[in-house]
Amino acid sequence: MGRAPCCDKANVKRGPWSPEEDAKLKSYIEQHGTGGNWIALPQKIGLKRCGKSCRLRWLNYLRPNIRHGGFSEEEDNIICSLYISIGSRWSIIAAQLPGRTDNDIKNYWNTRLKKKLLGRQRKEHQLARKSGLVKQDIIKRSGGVGGNSTNSHSAVPATDDQNPYWPELPVLAAPTVLPQQQQQPCFNDHASLRKLLIKLGGRFSSDINHNHETNQVIQGRPTNIQPTYQVLDDDNNSSYAAAAATTQQMDEHYSGKNMQSLLIPRCGIHALNNSSPSLSNNDVISPHQFAQTHYIVNTDNIDGPGNGIMNNMFQGQGGDYETDQLKEMAVYNNNDNQQRFDGLEFFCGEEMMVMNNRITSSYGESIGWGEMLGCPPVASSSDDYHDSMDRLMPAAPGQECGFANDQLMSGYPGEAL
DNA sequence: AAACGCAGCAACCGCCCGTAC
DNA sequence: GGTACGGGCGGTTGCTGCGTT
Known part of the structure; x- marks a missing residue:
C-alpha cells in the first residue's frame, strides 16, 4: 500500500x-x-x-539570517573536514555553518568544492608521481622492501595512460572489500569522494607503505597508526599530547583524575579561527561555538613530530590548508555533566572505509577511520554510542567501560543522565 | 548572431523516521 | 502492535545565465 x-x-x-x-x-x-x-x-x-x-x-x-554564496576558505575547510568525517550529511554540516542551509552547502559541494578538490588531487598526483619515481629508484637501488607482487593489497599506481586523473587508486584485494568497493574506482559518488578526500590528505603515503611494510596489526588496529588525542584535564590548562599513545596509556594517564574534558576523536574537524576559545568548565559548546573553536593541534604520531596522519590532511595541496590548523579537539563539558552535543553526535559517526591496504585488519576486515583515529562508528542509539566508545576506549580491568566513565561519557545526546 | 555546452542553483521527489492515534 | 501521517533529509531534476565556438 x-x-x-x-x-x-x-x-x-x-x-x-x-x-x-x-x-x-x-x-x-x-x-x-x-x-x-x-x-x-x-x-x-x-x-x-x-x-x-x-x-x-x-x-x-x-527565514532570517540566511546567507547565500560567498563561501569563505574557512567554510570550505569545514565542509571538507566534515564531509570526511560524516559524509553527505548536509543538514549536520549546515548546522556547523551559521546562516548556511543544507541545500546551499549541498549545491556548493556538488558544483564547486568537489571540482576544486578534484583539481587539487590532480595537482597532488603530479607531485606524487615525481617523488614516487625518485623513491622507487632509491628502493630499487637499495634492494627495497620487497616487491609488491606478493601483496595483493598494494596500492599500485596506474599509469597516466590508464587513468590520467586517478592513477593512485589502490587495487583492492577482492576478499577483503565490500561489494561496492570492488567496483572500479568512480568518483561520482560520495563514498569515492570521501576516499579521495582521505587520499588527499589522510592517505597513508607511499612513505608509510614502504617504511612500514611489516607493520603488525594488533586488535584490529594497525600499529603504525595510533590514535592521538589532545586532552584537557580538570586543570583545564594542561594538555596531554597523546602522540602515539595507546588508549591504554591514555587510561593509565588519566585514571583517578576527575576528567572534565571530553575526548572527541580527531575526525577532520577544522579550526575556524585563530583566537583561542575562552571556554571554561562551565561552557557548553554549541554548534556555533564548535564551528568557531580553535582546536588544539597535535599532528604528531609515531612517525615523528609533525608527521602525523592528520598532518597529511589537506597538506601539499598548494598550501591551501595549513597543518597548524589541523585539529585535535578537546571539548569541555560543563560541571553538571550535561554535555551537549547539538549537532556533534555525528562525531561518533559512520565508519569511513579506507581503500588503502594499510588499513586492513588481520581478519581481512577493512578498518575505518573511526577505528584508526579512534572515531567510533555510527551511534544511532545510546547503546550504540556506548558500544562505540567502548570500542574506542576498551574497558580496563575492573571497569565497566574504559572510556565511558561517569565524567567522560555520560552524555549521549538526549540521553537521560 | 545563433547554437551549443556548461555551471550554478532553486525546487522537487521519494525515502526514512518519529510520532500520534 | 500496527497504521497513517507529517517532517526531515539526501539525491536529482530542470531552469537560467554565461561563455565559447
Missing part, C-alpha cells in the same frame, strides 16, 4: 516562487509560526503550494 500524497499535486503550483508568495508565507510565519503543520499551512494563507514546498522555501530562503 503506497503512501497518500502530501498534497493534491494537480492543484498545487510548482516551480519558482513569486515575490507575492514569498511575502505571504514570510509574513504569516513571522506572525503565527508554522503552527506545527506545514501541510495545512498553505491552505491557511491561501497559497496554492505543497506544504513541503512552503517548508523548503522558508528554510532555505525566507
Whole structure:
C-alpha cells in the first residue's frame, strides 16, 4: 500500500516562487509560526503550494539570517573536514555553518568544492608521481622492501595512460572489500569522494607503505597508526599530547583524575579561527561555538613530530590548508555533566572505509577511520554510542567501560543522565 | 548572431523516521 | 502492535545565465 500524497499535486503550483508568495508565507510565519503543520499551512494563507514546498522555501530562503554564496576558505575547510568525517550529511554540516542551509552547502559541494578538490588531487598526483619515481629508484637501488607482487593489497599506481586523473587508486584485494568497493574506482559518488578526500590528505603515503611494510596489526588496529588525542584535564590548562599513545596509556594517564574534558576523536574537524576559545568548565559548546573553536593541534604520531596522519590532511595541496590548523579537539563539558552535543553526535559517526591496504585488519576486515583515529562508528542509539566508545576506549580491568566513565561519557545526546 | 555546452542553483521527489492515534 | 501521517533529509531534476565556438 503506497503512501497518500502530501498534497493534491494537480492543484498545487510548482516551480519558482513569486515575490507575492514569498511575502505571504514570510509574513504569516513571522506572525503565527508554522503552527506545527506545514501541510495545512498553505491552505491557511491561501497559497496554492505543497506544504513541503512552503517548508523548503522558508528554510532555505525566507527565514532570517540566511546567507547565500560567498563561501569563505574557512567554510570550505569545514565542509571538507566534515564531509570526511560524516559524509553527505548536509543538514549536520549546515548546522556547523551559521546562516548556511543544507541545500546551499549541498549545491556548493556538488558544483564547486568537489571540482576544486578534484583539481587539487590532480595537482597532488603530479607531485606524487615525481617523488614516487625518485623513491622507487632509491628502493630499487637499495634492494627495497620487497616487491609488491606478493601483496595483493598494494596500492599500485596506474599509469597516466590508464587513468590520467586517478592513477593512485589502490587495487583492492577482492576478499577483503565490500561489494561496492570492488567496483572500479568512480568518483561520482560520495563514498569515492570521501576516499579521495582521505587520499588527499589522510592517505597513508607511499612513505608509510614502504617504511612500514611489516607493520603488525594488533586488535584490529594497525600499529603504525595510533590514535592521538589532545586532552584537557580538570586543570583545564594542561594538555596531554597523546602522540602515539595507546588508549591504554591514555587510561593509565588519566585514571583517578576527575576528567572534565571530553575526548572527541580527531575526525577532520577544522579550526575556524585563530583566537583561542575562552571556554571554561562551565561552557557548553554549541554548534556555533564548535564551528568557531580553535582546536588544539597535535599532528604528531609515531612517525615523528609533525608527521602525523592528520598532518597529511589537506597538506601539499598548494598550501591551501595549513597543518597548524589541523585539529585535535578537546571539548569541555560543563560541571553538571550535561554535555551537549547539538549537532556533534555525528562525531561518533559512520565508519569511513579506507581503500588503502594499510588499513586492513588481520581478519581481512577493512578498518575505518573511526577505528584508526579512534572515531567510533555510527551511534544511532545510546547503546550504540556506548558500544562505540567502548570500542574506542576498551574497558580496563575492573571497569565497566574504559572510556565511558561517569565524567567522560555520560552524555549521549538526549540521553537521560 | 545563433547554437551549443556548461555551471550554478532553486525546487522537487521519494525515502526514512518519529510520532500520534 | 500496527497504521497513517507529517517532517526531515539526501539525491536529482530542470531552469537560467554565461561563455565559447
